[in-house]
Amino acid sequence: MKVHNFNAGPSVLPNEVLYKASKALIDFEGSGMSILEIGHRTELFMNVLDEARSLVKELMQLEDDFEVLYLHGGASTQFMQVPMNLLENGETAAYVDTGVWSYKAMKEAKSFGYVDAVASSRESNYNHIPKQFIIPPQAKFLHITTNNTIYGTQWQKMPVTDLPLVADMSSDILSRQLDFNKFALIYAGVQKNMGAAGTTMVAVRKSALGKVTRKIPTILDYRVHIENGSMYNTPPVFAIYISMLTLRWLKEQGGAAAMERLNEKKAGMLYSEIDNNPLFRGTVAKEDRSRMNVCFIMDKPELEEEFLKFCKKEDIVGIKGHRSVGGFRASLYNALPYESVEVMVEAMKYFSLKKA
Amino acid sequence: MKVHNFNAGPSVLPNEVLYKASKALIDFEGSGMSILEIGHRTELFMNVLDEARSLVKELMQLEDDFEVLYLHGGASTQFMQVPMNLLENGETAAYVDTGVWSYKAMKEAKSFGYVDAVASSRESNYNHIPKQFIIPPQAKFLHITTNNTIYGTQWQKMPVTDLPLVADMSSDILSRQLDFNKFALIYAGVQKNMGAAGTTMVAVRKSALGKVTRKIPTILDYRVHIENGSMYNTPPVFAIYISMLTLRWLKEQGGAAAMERLNEKKAGMLYSEIDNNPLFRGTVAKEDRSRMNVCFIMDKPELEEEFLKFCKKEDIVGIKGHRSVGGFRASLYNALPYESVEVMVEAMKYFSLKKA
Numbered sequence: 001m002k003v004h005n006f007n008a009g010p011s012v013l014p015n016e017v018l019y020k021a022s023k024a025l026i027d028f029e030g031s032g033m034s035i036l037e038i039g040h041r042t043e044l045f046m047n048v049l050d051e052a053r054s055l056v057k058e059l060m061q062l063e064d065d066f067e068v069l070y071l072h073g074g075a076s077t078q079f080m081q082v083p084m085n086l087l088e089n090g091e092t093a094a095y096v097d098t099g100v101w102s103y104k105a106m107k108e109a110k111s112f113g114y115v116d117a118v119a120s121s122r123e124s125n126y127n128h129i130p131k132q133f134i135i136p137p138q139a140k141f142l143h144i145t146t147n148n149t150i151y152g153t154q155w156q157k158m159p160v161t162d163l164p165l166v167a168d169m170s171s172d173i174l175s176r177q178l179d180f181n182k183f184a185l186i187y188a189g190v191q192k193n194m195g196a197a198g199t200t201m202v203a204v205r206k207s208a209l210g211k212v213t214r215k216i217p218t219i220l221d222y223r224v225h226i227e228n229g230s231m232y233n234t235p236p237v238f239a240i241y242i243s244m245l246t247l248r249w250l251k252e253q254g255g256a257a258a259m260e261r262l263n264e265k266k267a268g269m270l271y272s273e274i275d276n277n278p279l280f281r282g283t284v285a286k287e288d289r290s291r292m293n294v295c296f297i298m299d300k301p302e303l304e305e306e307f308l309k310f311c312k313k314e315d316i317v318g319i320k321g322h323r324s325v326g327g328f329r330a331s332l333y334n335a336l337p338y339e340s341v342e343v344m345v346e347a348m349k350y351f352s353l354k355k356a
Numbered sequence: 357m358k359v360h361n362f363n364a365g366p367s368v369l370p371n372e373v374l375y376k377a378s379k380a381l382i383d384f385e386g387s388g389m390s391i392l393e394i395g396h397r398t399e400l401f402m403n404v405l406d407e408a409r410s411l412v413k414e415l416m417q418l419e420d421d422f423e424v425l426y427l428h429g430g431a432s433t434q435f436m437q438v439p440m441n442l443l444e445n446g447e448t449a450a451y452v453d454t455g456v457w458s459y460k461a462m463k464e465a466k467s468f469g470y471v472d473a474v475a476s477s478r479e480s481n482y483n484h485i486p487k488q489f490i491i492p493p494q495a496k497f498l499h500i501t502t503n504n505t506i507y508g509t510q511w512q513k514m515p516v517t518d519l520p521l522v523a524d525m526s527s528d529i530l531s532r533q534l535d536f537n538k539f540a541l542i543y544a545g546v547q548k549n550m551g552a553a554g555t556t557m558v559a560v561r562k563s564a565l566g567k568v569t570r571k572i573p574t575i576l577d578y579r580v581h582i583e584n585g586s587m588y589n590t591p592p593v594f595a596i597y598i599s600m601l602t603l604r605w606l607k608e609q610g611g612a613a614a615m616e617r618l619n620e621k622k623a624g625m626l627y628s629e630i631d632n633n634p635l636f637r638g639t640v641a642k643e644d645r646s647r648m649n650v651c652f653i654m655d656k657p658e659l660e661e662e663f664l665k666f667c668k669k670e671d672i673v674g675i676k677g678h679r680s681v682g683g684f685r686a687s688l689y690n691a692l693p694y695e696s697v698e699v700m701v702e703a704m705k706y707f708s709l710k711k712a
Contacts, residue, residue, distance in 0.1 A: 034369060
C-alpha cells in the first residue's frame, strides 16, 4: 500500500527507484556486496558517480564550462560556501529575498563581503516574487531562490542581468525547462526532485572560480572537488546512487520538458480546484504561484483540522502547511503521480459538498 | 552469495542491518512510505535520530556534558570544523602526526591558529606510533588519530595529558573499550564501524565550546547543531537510519567489550599467520599493530599479484594495500565475521604450501 505523499521534502520517489535500491542494498550488481559495502574508489561506484554527473549535465543541457559536483552538507552549507568561493572581502553580492531560505543565504554571505538585498517580499510574508528592483552593476553576482517551498512562490521568469546568476534550485530543479546556461552556479539539495536527503548537487562554471584571495578550507573549495572528480573525500555513496537512479527515471520520462508538462497539469488541476471551491483560497499572488508547492487555506479556519483528518483517512499525507503560513501545502514534485493530485482534488470536492 | 569483504571503508555491514534497511526502502514501519520518503521532522524519523544519539551515548558511556551529533560532511570536514570551533586566532593546538589523515587535519588547523606537530612518524612512512613527545602546556588541545587505516597502526594507550583531547576515531570507534570521557571531542565518519558513508558522528563536551571569538558560519557551529538537536538542516536521513540499525546490532552483540574480544581474536589469528607464514611479513611495529587494518607484504613481491588473484577466486575482496604502503591490507571492522578471517588464513596457508 502506497500513500499519496505530498511531503515538502524529503518526499515521494519513483517506485522503480525504490525497488531497484532495495535490491542493491542486499546485492549490488551481482558483486556479493551491498551498495553500502562497496569501496567508493572501485569501478562499481565510479560508474554510478560518473553516470549521475553525466545525467545532470545532459538533462540540464549544460555547456562544457560547467562542472557537476555531488557534495556533502545540504543547501545550508552552500549558503556560506557560495560567497566563500565567489565573493572577495569588501566586494558586494546582490540577493533577492523571497523567503526564509534566501534570507538565510544572505545572512551567511555577510561574513564574506557586503550584501545588497535588492528586493524583498518579507513584509508581506513572502506572498509574491518582487518584480521591480535595481541590481547594482558592481555586484559580483545575483543570488535568487527559484522556488520558495514554505510560501509556494516560484520565479516564472528569470531576472535579466549581466551579472553572474547564482541560484538555489533545491525545490524545483529539473521540474521545468530552463536555460540553465544563463547561470554561473546552481545548487540543489537533491531530496525533492532528484533524489533523497544526503547530498547536494552543485553545477558551477569553472570560469567563475579562482577569483577570491581568501584561504578557503580544502573541503569547501569547489576547485578541489573539481580536480578530484567529485571524490575528494568519501562521498555519500548511497545518496548519489539514489540520485543517479532518479535521474535515469527522469530521463526515461522525457526529461525536464516532460516534467514541465506533467507538473503544469498537476498544479493546474489543484489550483483550479482551490479557485473554484468556495471552501479554499490560495495564499500567494497568482502570477507567482509555484508548481511545486501549492499553499492554500480555508475561509473557515475552524474546518482545517477536520479536513486534515479527512485527508488522512484517504491516505493523503504531508499536506499540513508550514507554521509560518498555516493552512495547507501540497508538494507536487516530479515523482508525485498525477493520480495523487486527482485523489486530493476529489477529497476537496467531497469535503466541500459535505459541508454545503 | 556473500563475499568475504575486507574493504577499508565503506565496508562490510551486518546482514540484519541490510535486510531491515532493504525492507524499509519499500515501506518504513508500515507508513506506506519508504524511509527515503518520510519527512525528517516527523515522529517516524525523530525516533530514529533519538535512538541513534542515545545508543552512541550509551555504548560509549558518555557523561552528561557530551552532546552527540550526526553531521554532514565526513571526517575531512571535521579537520577544519574542529579548530574553527576550538582554536582562537593566535593560539596553539598540538597534533600528533601518525598518517595522511592526521597530516591533513593539521594542515587545515593552520588556517585558524598555530599548529605544534609534537611528534611524527612520517619519516618512517608512519610505521609506528610516536611514544616520546612533549606537549606544550599552553596548547588548547591535543589531536590524535586513534587508528591509521592506511598504515595499520593504532594507539594502544591514549596519551596522558591535562589538555583537552580531540580524536579522529573514524576507523576504530566502538571497536574496543576506551574511556571516552577522557576526551573533549571525538569525531568519526561512520562508514567503518558504525554505519555506511554519508554522515559523521561528533561527540563533543558542551563545556569545550563557546571559547573562540571568530565568526563561525552557522552550519559549522557545533552549538547551533546542539541547540537544534542535530536537526539544524535536513539531516542525511538514510545514513543516520543505517547507523542506528548498526548500533542496535552492536548493542545486541554486547557493545564495545564484546567487539574488543571479537576484534582481538580476529586480528590475533591473522597476525599470527603473518608472523608464522614464511611468505608474509607485517609492515608496522608490533606493539602498534592495528586490530582494524592489518597491513602486510610478501617477501617475494613478484608473488603478490598471484596471491591477490588466488584470494579473488576464494571470494576474498578488498585486500589490496594502499598504494603508499603496497602489499595487502585486510580490514577487520566490527561487522566482519570471524569466519571471513578463517577463510583468509586458510588461503594464506594453502598458497604458502603451493609455493613451498
